[in-house]
Amino acid sequence: MKFISTRGQASPVGFVDACLAGLAPDGGLYVPEFWPRIEPAGPKESYVSVASRVIAAFADGELTTDEINGICERAYAGFAHQSVAPLVQWGSNAFIMELHHGPTLAFKDIAMQLIAQLFDHVLAARGARMSVTCATSGDTGGAAAAAFAGASQVDLFILHPFERVSPVQRLFMTTTGASNVHNIAIDGDFDACQSIVKSLFADRDFVDETGLSGVNSINWARIAAQSVYYATAQAALGSDRPLKFIVPSGNMGDALAGYVAARCGLLNGFEAVCAVNENETLKTLFESGRMVRTPAIATPSPAMDISVPSNFERIAFEVSGRDPEAIRQIYAGFAQSGDVELPEKIRGPLSCSGLSAQSVSNSTTLDEMRKLLQETGWLICPHTAVGTQVARQLFGDDDATIVVLSTAHAAKFPETVLEATGADAPLPARVANVADRPEVFDRLSSDPTVVRDYIRQRQRD
Ligand SMILES: *Cc1c(COP(=O)(O)O)cnc(C)c1O
Numbered sequence: 001m002k003f004i005s006t007r008g009q010a011s012p013v014g015f016v017d018a019c020l021a022g023l024a025p026d027g028g029l030y031v032p033e034f035w036p037r038i039e040p041a042g043p044k045e046s047y048v049s050v051a052s053r054v055i056a057a058f059a060d061g062e063l064t065t066d067e068i069n070g071i072c073e074r075a076y077a078g079f080a081h082q083s084v085a086p087l088v089q090w091g092s093n094a095f096i097m098e099l100h101h102g103p104t105l106a107f108k109d110i111a112m113q114l115i116a117q118l119f120d121h122v123l124a125a126r127g128a129r130m131s132v133t134c135a136t137s138g139d140t141g142g143a144a145a146a147a148f149a150g151a152s153q154v155d156l157f158i159l160h161p162f163e164r165v166s167p168v169q170r171l172f173m174t175t176t177g178a179s180n181v182h183n184i185a186i187d188g189d190f191d192a193c194q195s196i197v198k199s200l201f202a203d204r205d206f207v208d209e210t211g212l213s214g215v216n217s218i219n220w221a222r223i224a225a226q227s228v229y230y231a232t233a234q235a236a237l238g239s240d241r242p243l244k245f246i247v248p249s250g251n252m253g254d255a256l257a258g259y260v261a262a263r264c265g266l267l268n269g270f271e272a273v274c275a276v277n278e279n280e281t282l283k284t285l286f287e288s289g290r291m292v293r294t295p296a297i298a299t300p301s302p303a304m305d306i307s308v309p310s311n312f313e314r315i316a317f318e319v320s321g322r323d324p325e326a327i328r329q330i331y332a333g334f335a336q337s338g339d340v341e342l343p344e345k346i347r348g349p350l351s352c353s354g355l356s357a358q359s360v361s362n363s364t365t366l367d368e369m370r371k372l373l374q375e376t377g378w379l380i381c382p383h384t385a386v387g388t389q390v391a392r393q394l395f396g397d398d399d400a401t402i403v404v405l406s407t408a409h410a411a412k413f414p415e416t417v418l419e420a421t422g423a424d425a426p427l428p429a430r431v432a433n434v435a436d437r438p439e440v441f442d443r444l445s446s447d448p449t450v451v452r453d454y455i456r457q458r459q460r461d
Pocket residue numbers: 106107108139140217248249250251252253254255303304383384407408
């Protein structure tokens with residue numbers, strides 16, 4: 001199977017190359033040229049088995065079954081729960097799916113663990129090395145550090161804004177002790193980190209020289225990996241039970257993965273509500289068909305403080321009937337003015353895509369955390385609270401069983417948990433030792449040339 005770009009001006013590539021590249025060279029996002037049929041998960045099938053079948057469907061012969069099984073087994077061996085993504089019953093017809101049993105207590109682990117195993121395996125087979133870079137406002141960097149620590153073929157360079165990530169988030173990045181993980185604290189904010197990464201990728205000579213790649217939320221391997229837990233939720237709750245997923249959303253990778261699962265036949269129907277915080281771009285997109293750039297604002301759920309959700313491009317491409325011309329027009333207009341109206345050929349089908357969006361204010365998010373603790377005794381993270389609050393508004397409205405995705409452990413955001421509930425959220429014992437390990441990071445100015453030289457010096461030949 002080939003992967004094509006949503007902007008239609010890049011050559012089709014295979015699964016491995018699409019994953020190693022991340023972004024397509026024409027600036028678009030890779031999507032499979034058609035949706036493979038994948039057998040739904042069986043009620044007794046293991047998570048690793050479902051993951052292997054999903055990856056096999058997209059890899060389509062590029063990797064052997066044994067290779068894929070090995071990658072998936074290693075990816076999920078470090079999870080603290082046997083089922084990887086367990087369901088907890090919340091209401092008579094509502095469940096919470098816990099996606100935070102990985103090494104860094106956030107759902108990013110589920111995709112990042114798989115991507116690291118995949119990269120290391122295929123690069124070793126090609127006798128190649130690669131440098132991977134990512135800018136992080138918190139969770140992605142830690143998940144990447146944990147996943148790539150000790151990888152033989154990959155050197156990882158993580159850029160985080162100096163003193164602007166939470167202490168727990170920083171510890172997960174800086175204490176791996178692995179010599180191939182390089183943490184850079186940039187004197188600047190998250191936007192400065194992102195713009196440095198952008199300018200690194202814009203320097204084609206540097207990209208070729210270093211074999212530079214990214215693992216951000218548009219990477220197809222991440223989307224494929226995330227579609228697996230939608231399938232296991234359907235299997236666990238019954239194959240003929242209609243489900244409605246509530247997905248705390250930022251870049252929309254997670255919600256897109258649900259859409260992909262449905263398109264491949266892994267779900268019985270599809271309905272997902274993107275639960276967003278006060279950064280409401282997605283809500284505006286779904287409600288008025290306008291894509292408007294507004295500066296990201298800081299909220300209690302920082303992993304969702306996204307101004308423009310990058311994976312929306314794939315949804316727009318699908319609902320347009322896969323019209324790359326329409327996508328190029330939208331994004332060219334958007335780059336110019338930061339405010340475009342989606343054409344009718346996208347707006348109409350978007351409203352029937354099964355996807356929608358709801359937003360929750362900062363104060364309601366904190367209230368929700370307190371309320372859930374009072375009702376159930378559970379401490380939840382602020383991102384999950386945005387989801388449970390949206391779910392609460394839907395209770396009684398329809399017959400579908402509600403599944404809220406819990407995207408992080410409360411202990412990842414102890415300051416917010418304390419503010420909202422007055423309760424401490426200590427790290428689970430299995431990871432508590434991060435606080436005792438030595439931290440390693442370098443502080444650099446926000447000058448891309450400084451970062452470029454740093455990567456040149458540190459990467460292995
Ligand atoms: C990344 C993240 C999200 C948002 O996920 P997207 O795939 O970007 O929509 C939500 N919650 C947490 C805790 C995250 O780390």
